[in-house]
Amino acid sequence: MKISKIIIMSAFMTAVSSSVILFTGCGSETKEDTLKETLKTPEAKVSEVTVSGFRVDWGKVYGAENYTYSLDGAEVDSTKALFVTFNGLDASKEYVVKIQAEPAKGSSKTSSEPVYIHVRTSDISQLEKPEITVGSAYASKTIISWSVIPGAGSYEYTVGEISGTTTENRVTLSNLAKGTDYIFTVKAIPAGSGSTASESARASFTTSSEDVPTLLIVPENVLADAVVFDVYATPDATYFYDVVSSSTLMQFDEATVIERYRSAIIEYAKSKGISLRLAMASVLKAGTNSIGVSNLFSEMSYDIIAFGMDYDGNITTGLYTKRITTTATGWSSGPNYGGTGWFSQSFFITNAYLAISGYGWTNSVWTTWKGKSVNSIRYRVLPTSTFNEAFSDPYDKEAVKTFLKDTSYSYAVKQNALKQVNSSDGYNMVNPCSPGVSYTMSALATSSSGEEELTVNSITTKTTGEAYTWFSIAALVNEKYGPTSSKMACVLKGAGIESGKYLVVRTSALDGIPESSYPAVIEKYGYDIDPSYFEYINGNGLALLVDVEPQTSYTAMATVMNKAGDKLTKHASVTTTAAGTKAARTKATASVIENLAANAEASPVGLRLDGVEAIPVLGAPATAEDLWIIIHNMNILGTDYEK
Secondary structure, eight states, X not given: OEEEEEEEOOTTOXXXXXXXXXXXXXXXSOHHHHHOOXXXXXXXXXXXOOSSOEEEEEOOOTTEEEEEXXXXXXXXXXXXXXXXXXXXXXXXXXXXXXXXXXXXXXXXXOOOOOEEEEEEOOSSEEOOOOOEEEEEOOTTOEEEEEOOOTTEEEEEEEETTXXXXXXXXXXXXXXXXXXXXXXXXXXXXXXXXXXXOOXXXXXXXXXXXXXXXXXXXXXXXXXXXXXXXXXXXXXXXXXXXXXXXXXXXXXXOHHXXXXXHHHHHHHHHHHHTOOHHHHXXXXXXXXXXXXXXXXXXXXXXXXXXXXXXXXXXXXXXXEEEEEEEOOXXXXXXXXXXXXXXXXXXXXXXXXXTHHHHSOOTTTEEEEEEXXXXXXXXXXXXXXXXXXXXXXXXXXXXXXXXXXXXXXXXXXXXXXXXXXXXXXXXOEEEEEEOOTTOEEEEEEEEEETTSOEEEEEEEEEOOSSSSOOOSEEEEEEOOGGGSOXXXXXXXXXXXXXXXXXXXXXXXXXXXXXXXXXXXXXXXXXXXXXXXXXXXXXXXXXXXXXXXXXXXXXXXXEEEEEEETXXXXXXXXXXXXXXXXTOHHHXXXXXXXXXXXXXXXXXXXXXXXXXXTOOOOOSSOSOOOTTOHHHHHHTTOTTOXXXXX
16 A cells, blocks of 8 residues: 555545645555564553452554453453453452453464453542642632542642632632742542542642732633633723634734734724724623633634723733633543443434434434343433432442432333344434533443443533534545545645644554554654645645555544644544445445434434433523624634634
8 A cells, every 4th residue: 555646635525627746655565564563462551440340451462363361260251452341340359360462363373471460459449539720820819620520529628728628629719928839739528438538639839929910811611612711800891802722822922912803893893883882892891701602623722812901992901811722522521431242332422413313412412332132221311410419429330220220210222222232233312412511321231141231421512513623534435536446535634733644554454453542553653744735734625645455444544733732633434445336335325324314213212301401501602693703703813713
């Protein structure tokens, strides 16, 4: 496999009138050949040790087709994954895990030497350690928050000689000294007796030598596509605010940013024939406010900005900024555990079914159950906050099982859907939900032999219906590039990207490598993206044409970085066709769509809400006629990816 040429083109595969050849060749050696190494003993490590289980991970042994393992000399099992999780074990007991790498069928290599891992389960579980965020550091107003810990009933904190307890995940401190170094500590205290207090988290900060500024920006909640923040100000202070990508803001000085926004408001007022004071009254805030802004890219740095301005358009303060980074799409701090070879649960958000069902990632969460000999499933979806309140320890499997077995609290999957659960495709269902809320799904499956498996997964819905991302990758076969049996395209499209590496390999070369390791694979085996290509990647997109084999799956992947230092890895796969099978490929695609539609229509609960409460993170969305939204969307700082 080799890259034969690169064509500058639209990321949406619009027709290309002429090809622009940027370079030729990357050598005849196939990339997947370099991924194969001699068989060796797996290097294993233990993690996630609890009172009832643990996880063992190991690095990929190149040349190995699978890995065998056993617990305390019991029956040997096999997996292609690079980890195994053991559950339902006794507390405070030592177990021995044996792991061995097995060669591919027909290989001349023999099995590796086994590795033995000794693990002792915990006698009692410990709460997670909080993650601290210092929102502001002033003598009279220091605001510190930390992550919500499942199972915590309260939090104990110290700063200097001050100590206290709170049920909230935020504290506001006053009466500190100016220009002084402090250490803040906080630990989570369990709500019940099933766990112990967390380790103390520590954060150092230095109070400013200045008084609290006229405008103080403190982030409150950061999501994948939205941020909620507080602006503290005196009651008579008026100011303009916005949320701008850090890659954009860092290209301008303070005076330019302020003047561009001020001029935009003035010019808009003139063009619409409204008074300046009316325009200013529509976009300015007064006093302290909690503000939400959505339509953001996930996993990207943004600066919340604010500056004082009066109703006559006079600037009253300098520019204040606070940097945040949005989370990954679907990320949640809620509990995640469970799943075995005979039953697994995938909890996700998507817009893929929007046209079919009317439910997308702002108003629903989707579930795929796959199993073997699954005889029954009972489940419940709750807001993560409600789930954590219901269980003093959200990781107490026996308590969650008892909850799901109670028919007054949980729902049963209908018998006619279990056949699909036990199929190779699994079973899809949807639960309508509120935007910008973290949800937790718990499901208890029982096999035909009576074995039980509990799965608990958490996810956060988005606040908008758009698939905003600052970097995307697509793997495609398209006749305009030549035969779909021997050509594929890797399409890169982004916003503000300045560096990166890419890699195209046979999908089989990635067997056993978890997606979390893809950045390391790209770093080791990938090719640097030529800097001259970024104007195309950041514009309409850039397509790399690759010579490939027919009826073979390939994966394209890339890691990129923007001006602000944000790093993102994406991947996509495509299977090439046999020569002359365009019609068959079209038919197969139609079959997939039909299957998705059938699955969506077969929900065992009839798409009803199931009592899930609505807890939106943002208020009702502002209309497009809102003057602040108009000014915000004017692309004032001159980029083509600001929203």
